[in-house]
Amino acid sequence: MKKSNAINASFQPDSFEFTDPKAVKEIIGRYPQGREHSAIMPLLDLAQRQIAVTGPYGDLPIGGGWITRAAMDKIAEICGVAKIKIYEVATFYSMYNLEPVGKYLIQLCTTTPCWLCNANDIVKACTDHLGIKIGQTTKDGYFTLMEVECLGACTNAPMIQMNDLYYEDLTGEKMIEILESLKKDIIPPHGPQNGRRGSMAITGPTSLQEQAKKAGVL
Numbered sequence: 001m002k003k004s005n006a007i008n009a010s011f012q013p014d015s016f017e018f019t020d021p022k023a024v025k026e027i028i029g030r031y032p033q034g035r036e037h038s039a040i041m042p043l044l045d046l047a048q049r050q051i052a053v054t055g056p057y058g059d060l061p062i063g064g065g066w067i068t069r070a071a072m073d074k075i076a077e078i079c080g081v082a083k084i085k086i087y088e089v090a091t092f093y094s095m096y097n098l099e100p101v102g103k104y105l106i107q108l109c110t111t112t113p114c115w116l117c118n119a120n121d122i123v124k125a126c127t128d129h130l131g132i133k134i135g136q137t138t139k140d141g142y143f144t145l146m147e148v149e150c151l152g153a154c155t156n157a158p159m160i161q162m163n164d165l166y167y168e169d170l171t172g173e174k175m176i177e178i179l180e181s182l183k184k185d186i187i188p189p190h191g192p193q194n195g196r197r198g199s200m201a202i203t204g205p206t207s208l209q210e211q212a213k214k215a216g217v218l
């Protein structure tokens with residue numbers, strides 16, 4: 001998703017506090033003293049997950065996680081760095097949402113391997129079925145569509161990420177089934193959608209068969 005200028009938007013709340021100071025302490029404690037800035041990324045993730053639970057979501061009735069400017073400023077204070085350092089990290093990575101997103105954030109991979117395996121069908125299924133474009137959120141606050149670069153599951157292309165879950169080996173029809181299920185707040189089983197196991201061939205393992213037998217997958 002194109003990073004917007006949401007950092008200065010009117011819907012930004014004035015303040016932010018972490019509701020789980022223990023979690024903050026645990027994250028800071030992972031790094032040597034004087035290296036608190038190493039905690040920037042996990043703290044951004046913590047803030048995003050907290051806001052997913054507690055709001056606010058701007059105009060949306062329900063919503064997923066995003067990181068407010070106040071949260072970024074709080075992280076700068078905790079890590080003892082300039083605010084701009086936090087803004088730089090948060091605006092660089094697509095996994096940090098800088099404005100409210102829907103309850104179900106659909107990240108569509110359109111990089112070459114997914115594109116070659118008909119990622120365009122998946123994009124079309126989502127945009128047609130939800131009636132929104134990439135970068136938009138449905139009026140009910142349920143879905144946001146976002147285009148992303150390779151999510152590292154190319155073997156099982158085409159694929160999407162829905163919140164924290166991967167859905168792989170997709171077709172347009174399967175994508176619509178997933179959206180329909182989410183509309184009812186039923187999370188469909190994630191992973192490959194064509195019956196294969198992990199990223200092995202659909203007919204089963206073709207190499208390392210002895211090991212596969214030992215692992216009980218043959």
Ligand code: FES
Pocket residue numbers: 109110111112113114115149150151152153154155157159
């Ligand atoms: S190109 Fe889509 S997961 Fe790698």
